[in-house]
Amino acid sequence: MDKKTIETARGRAERGERLSLEDALALYEDNDLLFLAACARKMKERKSGKSVFYNVNRHINLTNICTSGCPLCAFQCEEGDKRGFVLETEDIARILEEAKGVRNLGEIHIVSALHPTKDFDYYLNVVKQVRAALPEADIKAFTPVEIVHFSQMTGKSIREVLEILQAAGLSSLPGGGAEILSDRVRREICPKKATTAEWIETIKTAHALGIRTNCTMMYGHIETIEERLQHLITLRDIQDETGGFQAFVSFPFHPANTQLAHLQRVGSWEDMKMMALSRLILDNIDHIKAFWIMLTMPIAQLALGFGADDLDGTIGEEKIIHAAGAKTNIGITRSKLRQLITEAGFVPVERDTFYHPVEDANLPAEEANLDDARSDDAKAGGREGAVQ
Helix, strand or coil: CCCHHHHHHHHHHHHHHCCCCHHHHHHHHHEEEEEEEHHHHHHHHHHCCCCCECEEEEECCEECCCCCCCCCCCEEEECCCCCCCEECHHHHHHHHHHCCCCCCCCCCEEEECCCCCHHHHHHHHHHHHHHHHHHCEEEEEECCHHHHHHHHCCCCHHHHHHHHHHHCCCEEEEECCCCCCCHHHHHHHHCCCHHHHHHHHHHHHHHHCCCCCEEEEEEECCCCCCHHHHHHHHHHHHHHHCEEEEEEEEEECCCCCCCCCCCCCCCHHHHHHHHHHHHHHHCCCCCCCCCCCHHCCCHHHHHHHHCCCEECCCCCCCCHHHCCCCCCCCCCHHHHHHHHHHHCCCCCCEECCCCCCCCCCCCHHHHHHHHHHHHHHHHHHHHHHHHC
């Protein structure tokens, strides 16, 4: 790419102006990581100042038995496989009972596989069960891919499915399953999952119903750099139209234990470049997450200098990413998250799902230690209670 194009793109990035696809490609090719970091940090501070957010949440993965057979997935297995598990009512009740002891628990995050025989009522009843047990917690449940699956299994429209779940207590959606919003890519890495158009329709419908969502990108597999950056611009276009995205989360692809295991996981340089470019391109999305369980905590902490303003949460237990070889812990304490944010020169802010600060989050030291002990107990219980 010629020098003038790169200089023009650098000027726009430095001034915080909207970037075109050509600008984004020029900045990617320029490969000046420290320049990108400086620009991204300026944009982050214009949006959230010195604040860096985290929340107290609990992930629940209902099953790993899946019909889609995606080449990029290490989590899934077929029905009858000895690795398969399904959480039933009593399993979920046990998890929720443990969760009741977690101070300031603000969010139950539920994502799953596309089970071949579990009907829509199973998933609907999970939402009702969580809402009854934890009436104050946000239920962030089911990716757009899962919503499309529910629509296909029931013959109901995407809107009808979302309305039923919303009435049962669902209040927000994770943004998973986007991978790369290119049908060329999706035909190779997730051919049986929702198409680009179906993912976008689900997101726009959710926003129209007042259901806030995240948005995501899985990068570092078979996509081109142009497809990766166009994905970000597509998300920006949706946000221009609906305003319903709360946060963007990028995931480097972990190839271990997948059908794409011959690929190499991208390095930390690429992770930080994409973190900064995401912050600069997504000028209308307020929050950029550094998802520590995927990046590792040291890299997630570093990402706070590259435009990220959210470390996600305490999590408790997670199966999908660890199935692909992630070596991170299954959970982290609130006080450790605060420490990591403070070390990076920012101000930790505990939030709810909708980025409202939690007023009593700043615990005295002795209470923080007690909180950590409880969190460790909950994590141990979650490991023992998991269905294998």
